[in-house]
Amino acid sequence: MQILVSVITLLLLSIVGYELGRRRVLILAGARRRDLHSRPQYHGLYVALWCAIPGIGAAILWLVARPWLGRIVALPDTNGATTAIVAAIAGITGLAIAHRRIAPPLRARIAVERIARAVMLIASTVAILTTFGIILSLLFESLRFFAKVPFFDFLFGLRWSPQTAIRADQVGASGAFGAIPLFAGTMLITVIAMCVAVPIGLFSAIYMSEYATPRVRANVKPMLEILAGVPTVVYGFFAALTVAPLFRGIGESVGIGVSSESALAAGMVMGIMIIPFVSSISDDVMNAVPQTLRDGAYALGATRSETVRQIVLPAALPGIVGGILLAISRAIGETMIVVMAAGLAANLTANPLQAVTTVTVQIVTLLVGDQEFDSAKTLAAFALGLALFVITLVLNVIALRVVRKYREKYD
Amino acid sequence: MTDTTATPLTRPQRGSSPRLLRQRHAAERRFRIYGISAIVIAAVVLVALLGSIANRGASAFFQTEIALDIYFDPEVIDPEGTRAPDALYSANYQTLAKRALATRFPEVTDRRAKRALTRLISSGAGFELRGMVLATPALIGTTARYWIKSSDDVDSFVKNNVARDAPESDRRVKDNEIVWLDALIASGDLGTRFDTTFFTASDSREPEQAGIWGAVVGSFLTLVVTLSLSFPIGVLAALYLEEFAPKNRWTDLIEVNINNLAAVPSIVFGLLGLAMFLSIFGMPRSAPIVGGLVLALMTFPTIIIAARAALTAVPPSVREAALAVGASKLQVTLHHVLPLAMPGVMTGTIIGMARALGETAPLLMIGMVAFIVDIPGSFTDPATVLPVQIYLWADSPERAFVAKTSAAILVLLAFLVAMNALAVILRRRFERRW
Numbered sequence: 001m002q003i004l005v006s007v008i009t010l011l012l013l014s015i016v017g018y019e020l021g022r023r024r025v026l027i028l029a030g031a032r033r034r035d036l037h038s039r040p041q042y043h044g045l046y047v048a049l050w051c052a053i054p055g056i057g058a059a060i061l062w063l064v065a066r067p068w069l070g071r072i073v074a075l076p077d078t079n080g081a082t083t084a085i086v087a088a089i090a091g092i093t094g095l096a097i098a099h100r101r102i103a104p105p106l107r108a109r110i111a112v113e114r115i116a117r118a119v120m121l122i123a124s125t126v127a128i129l130t131t132f133g134i135i136l137s138l139l140f141e142s143l144r145f146f147a148k149v150p151f152f153d154f155l156f157g158l159r160w161s162p163q164t165a166i167r168a169d170q171v172g173a174s175g176a177f178g179a180i181p182l183f184a185g186t187m188l189i190t191v192i193a194m195c196v197a198v199p200i201g202l203f204s205a206i207y208m209s210e211y212a213t214p215r216v217r218a219n220v221k222p223m224l225e226i227l228a229g230v231p232t233v234v235y236g237f238f239a240a241l242t243v244a245p246l247f248r249g250i251g252e253s254v255g256i257g258v259s260s261e262s263a264l265a266a267g268m269v270m271g272i273m274i275i276p277f278v279s280s281i282s283d284d285v286m287n288a289v290p291q292t293l294r295d296g297a298y299a300l301g302a303t304r305s306e307t308v309r310q311i312v313l314p315a316a317l318p319g320i321v322g323g324i325l326l327a328i329s330r331a332i333g334e335t336m337i338v339v340m341a342a343g344l345a346a347n348l349t350a351n352p353l354q355a356v357t358t359v360t361v362q363i364v365t366l367l368v369g370d371q372e373f374d375s376a377k378t379l380a381a382f383a384l385g386l387a388l389f390v391i392t393l394v395l396n397v398i399a400l401r402v403v404r405k406y407r408e409k410y411d
Numbered sequence: 412m413t414d415t416t417a418t419p420l421t422r423p424q425r426g427s428s429p430r431l432l433r434q435r436h437a438a439e440r441r442f443r444i445y446g447i448s449a450i451v452i453a454a455v456v457l458v459a460l461l462g463s464i465a466n467r468g469a470s471a472f473f474q475t476e477i478a479l480d481i482y483f484d485p486e487v488i489d490p491e492g493t494r495a496p497d498a499l500y501s502a503n504y505q506t507l508a509k510r511a512l513a514t515r516f517p518e519v520t521d522r523r524a525k526r527a528l529t530r531l532i533s534s535g536a537g538f539e540l541r542g543m544v545l546a547t548p549a550l551i552g553t554t555a556r557y558w559i560k561s562s563d564d565v566d567s568f569v570k571n572n573v574a575r576d577a578p579e580s581d582r583r584v585k586d587n588e589i590v591w592l593d594a595l596i597a598s599g600d601l602g603t604r605f606d607t608t609f610f611t612a613s614d615s616r617e618p619e620q621a622g623i624w625g626a627v628v629g630s631f632l633t634l635v636v637t638l639s640l641s642f643p644i645g646v647l648a649a650l651y652l653e654e655f656a657p658k659n660r661w662t663d664l665i666e667v668n669i670n671n672l673a674a675v676p677s678i679v680f681g682l683l684g685l686a687m688f689l690s691i692f693g694m695p696r697s698a699p700i701v702g703g704l705v706l707a708l709m710t711f712p713t714i715i716i717a718a719r720a721a722l723t724a725v726p727p728s729v730r731e732a733a734l735a736v737g738a739s740k741l742q743v744t745l746h747h748v749l750p751l752a753m754p755g756v757m758t759g760t761i762i763g764m765a766r767a768l769g770e771t772a773p774l775l776m777i778g779m780v781a782f783i784v785d786i787p788g789s790f791t792d793p794a795t796v797l798p799v800q801i802y803l804w805a806d807s808p809e810r811a812f813v814a815k816t817s818a819a820i821l822v823l824l825a826f827l828v829a830m831n832a833l834a835v836i837l838r839r840r841f842e843r844r845w
Contacts, residue, residue, distance in 0.1 A: 004790075113741045117655060123647035124656070127668040127715070130708050134679060137686035200449045207446025220450055227457055229827060231769025233798040234464070234820050237805050241813065242463045272456050303435055305442035326674065333676020335772035336798075340805060360678055360772070367685065368775055385682040389675065396674040 003059075006084040010055040010091050014048040017095045021047030021102050029104045038109035046108040049115055050098030055091030062086040138389055141382035148376045149177045154383060156180060160346035160357075162366060162377045177380055179387065181346035185356030189267040189338060190331045192352055196271025197327060201278025202320070208279070209286040210308050228276035236340030239269035244341055251353065261343035261355040270337050277327045285319025285403075286312055318402050325399035329392040335360040359384050461824075468817025474606035474619060475566040476558040477532060477595060479511040483544060483551045494548055504544070505537035508559055515600075516591060527588055533560040535620040558604065563618040563811035565592065569603065570814075583810070609818065613786050614800065618811035621804070623819050625786045629699055629779070629794030630768060632787060636703020637710055637767050642760055644707075645714030646749075649756075652715070653722040654744045673712040680709045681776025689777060696778035697793035705777060706767040713766065717759020721752040754841035761834040765827050771798040797823045 022044035029036050062083055102108075146154070157178015204224070208217055244265035251258030258264070289312050297307040313320070343355030344365060366381040485492065488502045509529045513519065519528050536559045543557075544550055561569070564583040568575075569592070579586055595601035612622030648665075656662045684705035688694045694701050725748050733743040749756075774780070779795050780803065787794035795803070797819065804816040 109739065113739060116741055117651075120647045120651035120655060123644045124651045124665050126644050126648065127665055127672055127712065130672055130683075131668045133687055134675065134683045137683050138679070141686055200452055203446045203449035204453060207443070207450060211443060211446055220454075223454060223457060227453060229765065229769075229831060230460070231771070231798055231823065231827070233769070233771045233801050233805075234460070234824070237801065237816060237820060238460050238463065240805065241467075242459075272453075272460075275453055303439045305439045306435070308442070329674060329676075333678065335676070335678045335775075336802065339772075339775075340802065360676070363678055363682070364772070364775055367682075368780055382682060382686065385679055389679050392674065392676055392679075393671060396671055400670055 002081065002083040003063075005081065006055075006059045006087040009084045009088050010052055010059075013055065013088065013091045013095060014052045017047040017051040017098070018044035020095070020099055021045075021108075024099060024102045025104060025106075025108075028102070032104070035104045037105055037107050038112075042108040042112050043102050043106065045112045046106070047095060047098040047102065049112060051091045051095040053115070054094035055087040058090030059083050059087040134389065138382055138386040141379055142386045145376060145379035145383045148379065149383075153177065154179055154380075158348060160362070162362070162380055177376065177383075179359075179384065181348040182357060182359045182362055182384070183387075184348055184350075185263070185342070185346070186332055186358040186360075188263050188350060188352065188356055189270060189342065189358055190328060192264060192267025193271035193274055193331045194324070194328060196268050197274035197278050197331075198324060200271075201275045201327075202282055204275070205279040205282035205286060206308055206313075209283050210304060210312065224276045224279055227272070228280075230273075232273065232334060232336040233340070235269050235273050236336040236338075239265050239337055239341035243269055247353075256353065258353045259343070259355040261341065262353050263342065263356045264352040266338050266341040267352065269341065270331055270334055273334070273337065274327045274331055277330060278323055281323030281326065281403075282316070282320050285316040285323070288319070289315045318405065322399040322401075322403035325395050325402070329395035329399070332395075333360065333388060333392050335364060339364050359388050363388075464817045464820050464824075466817075467814055468819075468821045470570045471811075471814035471818035472606055472609060473570075473603045474608065475561040475569045475601065475603050477512075477561050477565075478556055478600040478602075479508060479515060479532075479559050480554055481507055481511045481540065481557050481559075482554040483507065483540075484510070485552050488544060488551050494551075496545070499545055499548065500541065502541070502544075503537065504540040505534070507540055508532050508536040511559075516594075519591075524587060527585065528591065530562055531565050531588065531591065533562050533619045534617055535615070536560060538620075558602075560608075560619050561601075563809060566619060567810050567814075568592070569601070609815070613784050614782060614795065614803070615784065616782075618807075618809050618815055621812075621815055623797065623800060623822055625783060626795050626797045626800035626819070627822075629783075629787050630796040632699035632790055632794060633702040633706060633774075633796055634764060634768060636700055636790060637706040638760070638764060640704065640707035641711040641714055641763065645711040645760070645763075646718050646756060648711070649715045649718030649722060650744055650749065653719050654748065655740070669712045669715050672708075673716060676772075677709060677770055678772040678776065680705050681773030683708070684773060684777045695791050695793070697781050697783070697795070698791045699787060699794050700790040701777050702774050702779050702794075702796065703790075705773050706770060709770065709773065710763040710767050713763040714756075714760050717762070718752070718756045721755025721759065722748060724755065725751045751843070754837050754843075758834045758838050758842075761830050761837070765830040765834075768796075768830070769798055769823065769827060771802055774799050775802070797826070 022040045025036065025040050025043040026033075066082070154177050157176060158180050159176040159178045160181045161176045204220070208220060212220065244260055244262065247262055247265050248258045248260050293311050293315060294307055297311045302310070338358045338361050342361055343357050344361065345355060346357050346362075347354055349356060363381045363384050366377055366384075484507060487506055488504070489495075489498055491498065509532075512528055512532060513525065516528060519525055539559070540557075565588070568582075568584040568589075575589070584592070592601065608620060609622045611624050612620060613625030615621040648669075652662065652665065656665075684701060688701050688704060689696060694704075729747055729751065730743050733747045734740075738746065774796060779799050781793060781795065782803070783793050783795050785792070801816055801819050801823065804812045804819060
């Protein structure tokens, strides 16, 4: 609330500053408008920025420093308006200084443009800061986790049961943090998903880029985009309430026991979700294969399918592999489908009809609900998150490199 | 790529042999069929997905109601006759509905049967009556016919979600209740009507009182934060990288980071939000401001990528012309290049926002998964968002929540369709091919 008030205050002050600066330079220049180095708007902006930047800086400083200051001197309680007041004081000071500097020869445009460039540079570093934030927060919490649970027990342990004991004599509260069952479950579901997504995605991409008329293309492409645009929570609902009971029913009718949280249901639905990723990337790379290669094959008498299999696919293979790697990383990191349709029990099995759990499911289960922040249970989620981040990062880097390397060949 | 052509095509053995040619053409046809069936499978799945949800969800927009002659008994509402708002507010209005029901079925005398009878109407019926009385206190002492919401069990039963001939133990609605319901249907006192509660109420434990408005408001507040952070950052960063940045290590690092961030699993952003914003900065749990922040960090790489594509599409001649008449580099960019690229930037932003609207996992991490009855009024109030509401309802055991969940999904999809349609319109109307 106080932040909002401060922002509004500074905004109003800056608007006032803009007008003051613009008018002042016009008055000072009088009839000799050509003596102005910069157009009047820049003088206005100059004052406005001189008001806004010190104001924002002071507000941030105040917000950070107030808890410490409060301990030293008793601060008057003014309903949180203090931040706005501090910001306003700094803003008005800056405004006054800048206002006095305004003169026709002032190189206001240069100053304003320098600030604008700096703001852009700062905006572009947010990406780096975000990555740093992710790495630091994951690493920091994971290190605290590994102080409680040995690193290799986590990475190679075969038993996952994160219920730590509240009392020493509690039953089943051993607190085993072996992540292998989770990795295996994630792998199983990912493999099932790719078994669905790769053939369907690849074949539809082949059809779209090599066979389809422009009209078919114009209709099918949006359809696949819809498939990509459906929120994952919707897929999760579909998996849990439609697909899983369906598989269970089929299993019952042929006499096979299918778990109602089977890896198969979650994996199949996840595969459907991933079809558009595979197909759009494959479509792109196949379109990038030069037409001359195809024409050469046709000239030798090859049919279309022979051309696709023996010319286009081999030429596009690196790009397609890159796309599949990206799709795998997407499948590993996918959360909602498995949270809603896969199980919670960490079974170490390769049977797709049984329930398995995944890394993302466990992160959600460990962190949803109130927990103290220091227990091994909560910290384990960050260790899992770190593993997830590292795996997907490696996959992404390889995939992007493969795709880029291949694209350069034709450019 | 010439090495791939070195592999021989079909073996050059008497290529004109009719048998071989037939085989090759059959292979061609098979291959084509594989392609078509892949597309057909995808289409069928899409139809099944949307169809099953629409099918389940359609009934949730309607609510079964029972017409009752309600007597607003002054003895119950306001025994002291003061008409003080506090007294009116705290009176037991549910009793009025129960009594009306008892007068409707005077033959029910058994205590257990009476209790079963009261289960026909929603436990929130009292709140509706209270609202009416508080609005017009003159109602007290009068009798009038009102449509009262039925309970969710009755609602499911009437909508034929539960088979009538199932064994009684499998049904939530028992045999004697069916008799009463049939009597109500026969006299025209039971009907389904469009359910406005679903669009105006917030979450509730009772399906018939639960609505999505709280979640819609939460989504809106969250997206406002997301948009106001990710749009400026994304556009400014794209402008810098595309128009100003020198080609050096630092710029390369930024680009690698942007590409990687776009592919980081969303749940990792949730972990970042939990560890950074909640634990270190001490921001409030479940608040739209934190959700918006997390989603903004997820969305801005998408916006940067789209904005850069739009900026590169602006031909260099525009820049050169502006430079030639004496514009500074920043003026070229802000006055000429950016306005021309704006449709593309907007399209990318809307698509990024649509993705943020459908995002669930990172918001679970920062506690937006709590059961929240109040409609959020500010950016720091506890709130939930539409997809999380869907997730919460999908987990509820009550049967009626299945329909509510599907209906909420339909609403979410409607928003997404609207946003994407807007993006398409923008692209069609304003995008220029150079």
